[in-house]
Amino acid sequence: MAHNGDVPLAPLVAPGPPLDAEEAERWSRHLLLPDLGEVGQRRLRAARVCVVGAGGLGAPVLQYLAAAGVGTLGVVDDDVVDSSNLQRQVVHGEADVGRPKVASAADAVRRLSSRTRVVEHPVRLDASTAGLLDGYDLVVDGTDTFGSRYAVADACARRGLPEVWGSVLRTDAQVSVFWGRPPAGSGVVPVQLRDLFPVPPAPGEVPSCAEAGVLGALCGVVGSLMALQAVQLLTGTGEPLLGRVAVLDAARLRWREVPLVGRLSGAVPEDAPSPSGAREDDVPVVAAAALVAELAAVPAGTRAPVVVDVREHGERALVRLPASVHVPLAALLAQGDGRVPGVEDDAPLVVHCAAGVRSARAVAHLLAAGRRGTVRSLAGGVQAWVRAGGEVVRGTGPAPTTDAASPTGTAPTIAPTTDDAPRRRTA
The missing domain is CATH 3.40.50.720 (NAD(P)-binding Rossmann-like Domain)
Structure with a gap:
């Protein structure tokens, strides 16, 4: 919670003059x-x-x-x-x-x-x-x-x-x-x-x-x-x-x-520096176009990588990769053993966020914790995935029940815009 309920929230404004x-x-x-x-x-x-x-x-x-x-x-x-x-x-x-x-x-x-x-x-x-x-x-x-x-x-x-x-x-x-x-x-x-x-x-x-x-x-x-x-x-x-x-x-x-x-309670913004200094070029990465092709044709006898989304709930409600597992970065970092909730311990992983910063941090954490199996960061995140023509699910409805970190199993519905259309002018 952003406010300690034991401490009453003080009024923003002092009282004005008595009412007439x-x-x-x-x-x-x-x-x-x-x-x-x-x-x-x-x-x-x-x-x-x-x-x-x-x-x-x-x-x-x-x-x-x-x-x-x-x-x-x-x-x-x-x-x-x-x-x-x-x-x-x-x-x-x-x-x-x-x-x-x-x-x-x-x-x-x-x-x-x-x-x-x-x-x-x-x-x-x-x-x-x-x-x-x-x-x-x-x-x-x-x-x-x-x-x-x-x-x-x-x-x-x-x-x-x-x-x-x-x-x-x-x-x-x-x-x-x-x-x-x-x-x-x-x-x-x-x-x-x-x-x-x-x-x-x-x-x-x-x-x-x-x-x-x-x-x-x-x-x-x-x-x-x-x-x-x-x-x-x-x-x-x-x-x-x-x-x-x-x-x-x-x-x-x-x-x-x-x-x-x-942020002071564990949420990680997109531009937050990693304590380990991890960047996209410090960890194994996969290009968006390569991942699109890889997931479209998985060779016989091999395991398709599990796609792990480490963004926040509201971001995922806007757009998500199909069949991805949702584990917000703060929840993933809380796992000290390299495990990803809801995913087999040795499953190959591709971790993604919005632009590749948080996913690189997540991969660095998993590798340092001794994660077994292949772990890669999606270079450029969702933005690169969309540019590469990757399939996405858009809109404001709840995500499928693949949210391993949510007690309800679904991401919250966060509508993306306010009510007005793009600005129009009348001469």
């Missing part, structure tokens, strides 16, 4: 809640939240945070409203088509809560604009591209800002809370987007919502949960999704929870 009579009436239902009450409402009135993305997820987040009484809401988006957005982006209406999303969303928030200050940021958040996050207490990421999502996550991690994150595609969704640099003594173990997805997928590897579709009402469900996470973090109430990913299969209306371990 009109405010007490407006938020009277909040004041009745023992955990929130008048002090919690004053924290919300003093809070400054930046919502990045005014689309399907940002829409309900903005509406519910404004309704909850958040004092300052920043809105970041460089897009304009398109008619295809209206199926899910309920903060906009037909009359807003062609308008900047930040302007349309800001008008809707002001109509809902005249006491909320709205700051419009009509830009795309990237390294050059990340400074706009300075001065906010919390960031909510409802962006629609991988570049934007990693830019938001990295900017929050550098600034020590907590981040509420959500994602939807088709009828699948997930929500979590990241905090890359929490305050010392907070009881929060650092965890961030790169612990869930160490590297962005290759272009074309994951379909957009324009290609795969998205259920509009699902955006409301997920956005509302993201707003709830924001309220809990701001006021220090409840148990936010730090170190946990809430996963929803809306088609079957089933929620699941997937633990997410931060």
Whole structure:
């Protein structure tokens, strides 16, 4: 877990001034809640939240945070409203088509809560604009591209800002809370987007919502949960999704929870240096094209190598090699005898990750531990496999029951994108 449950999570915001009579009436239902009450409402009135993305997820987040009484809401988006957005982006209406999303969303928030200050940021958040996050207490990421999502996550991690994150595609969704640099003594173990997805997928590897579709009402469900996470973090109430990913299969209306371990708790990022100094050229490797041909025609009387996937659960849910065995790197490194859970001790192995760094480390570990049989690293990882024309299983459904390190036997469903299609502009 990313938070020690024995230590209450401190509120992000100090209480603001006492509520006047009109405010007490407006938020009277909040004041009745023992955990929130008048002090919690004053924290919300003093809070400054930046919502990045005014689309399907940002829409309900903005509406519910404004309704909850958040004092300052920043809105970041460089897009304009398109008619295809209206199926899910309920903060906009037909009359807003062609308008900047930040302007349309800001008008809707002001109509809902005249006491909320709205700051419009009509830009795309990237390294050059990340400074706009300075001065906010919390960031909510409802962006629609991988570049934007990693830019938001990295900017929050550098600034020590907590981040509420959500994602939807088709009828699948997930929500979590990241905090890359929490305050010392907070009881929060650092965890961030790169612990869930160490590297962005290759272009074309994951379909957009324009290609795969998205259920509009699902955006409301997920956005509302993201707003709830924001309220809990701001006021220090409840148990936010730090170190946990809430996963929803809306088609079957089933929620699941997937633990997410931060780097300081054993997860290994793609660029982490190996203690042994192992690189791809330090261990036996096999080229992707050679492995494709090898698996397609196994000579009689020989054993096909077992393919072992050492990536994290979320990465595997995006794309995986058929019939591969899943053992996350941290779990494999915990085996000190060279064994791979679920695999015969002398079976030939090919270990893969996203780009070949973690698999090289895994192979070095197995060889040092005295692993019997052939052990090789897939040079270039999944990225090279795809370029070589290797068969893959894509999408957001659970993997087959070949996950030797998972207590349930399957990888969690982690939907890869947020709700919006690639950006479109209206003249």
